[in-house]
Amino acid sequence: MIIAVDGPTASGKGTISKALAEHFGLPHLDTGLLYRAVGRQVFLDGGDPDNAGDALAAVTFPDSLLADASLRSEVAGGMASQVSVHPAVRQALFERQRAFADQDGGAVLDGRDIGTVIAPDADVKLFVTASVEARADRRYAEMKGRGEDVRLEVIAQDLRQRDERDRNRAEAPLVAAPDAYVLDTSTLGKEEAIAAAIDAVRQALGT
Numbered sequence: 001m002i003i004a005v006d007g008p009t010a011s012g013k014g015t016i017s018k019a020l021a022e023h024f025g026l027p028h029l030d031t032g033l034l035y036r037a038v039g040r041q042v043f044l045d046g047g048d049p050d051n052a053g054d055a056l057a058a059v060t061f062p063d064s065l066l067a068d069a070s071l072r073s074e075v076a077g078g079m080a081s082q083v084s085v086h087p088a089v090r091q092a093l094f095e096r097q098r099a100f101a102d103q104d105g106g107a108v109l110d111g112r113d114i115g116t117v118i119a120p121d122a123d124v125k126l127f128v129t130a131s132v133e134a135r136a137d138r139r140y141a142e143m144k145g146r147g148e149d150v151r152l153e154v155i156a157q158d159l160r161q162r163d164e165r166d167r168n169r170a171e172a173p174l175v176a177a178p179d180a181y182v183l184d185t186s187t188l189g190k191e192e193a194i195a196a197a198i199d200a201v202r203q204a205l206g207t
Contacts, residue, residue, distance in 0.1 A: 031111035039079025
């Protein structure tokens with residue numbers, strides 16, 4: 001069984017995906033982490049994430065980079081959004097994601113184009129979304145909890161810019177698959193959102 005979970009930054013898709021994987025006993029892949037690693041490698045190489053050649057060269061990042069805590073930073077997230085607009089980068093990472101989805105028993109993958117590009121044949125597709133205001137509040141609380149000095153309005157503006165890039169890129173834009181269940185978590189707490197996602201999967205499977 002393949003479960004595809006898509007949605008914008010800070011919508012809750014990562015938390016929901018991990019919970020679904022645990023509930024249904026499936027392996028989980030945060031595909032956004034791959035793009036964050038590419039963006040981080042571009043930085044380490046002294047390149048430009050907006051340059052297609054620099055971004056493609058960074059696709060060969062070492063697996064050890066995926067364990068780098070800096071990949072969870074806002075800077076890494078922004079660079080991931082920048083490198084993801086390059087078609088060559090997306091193609092290079094496609095096979096890696098598809099192989100994970102096709103493993104025996106299935107898997108849960110979350111990202112921005114899982115249900116539309118990586119696994120359009122997924123058994124269940126969810127599109128997790130939330131208002132910019134709700135997402136900014138969550139990200140602000142998360143970052144303040146890590147002791148980071150941040151401003152709510154700056155985070156909100158960054159989210160709007162990422163949404164703009166992700167939704168309007170020529171290759172695999174952020175969009176809900178026609179057969180995806182759309183889950184708006186704007187007013188939902190963590191456990192409520194997880195419960196709603198599990199119910200959606202069960203309904204999709206007819207169980």
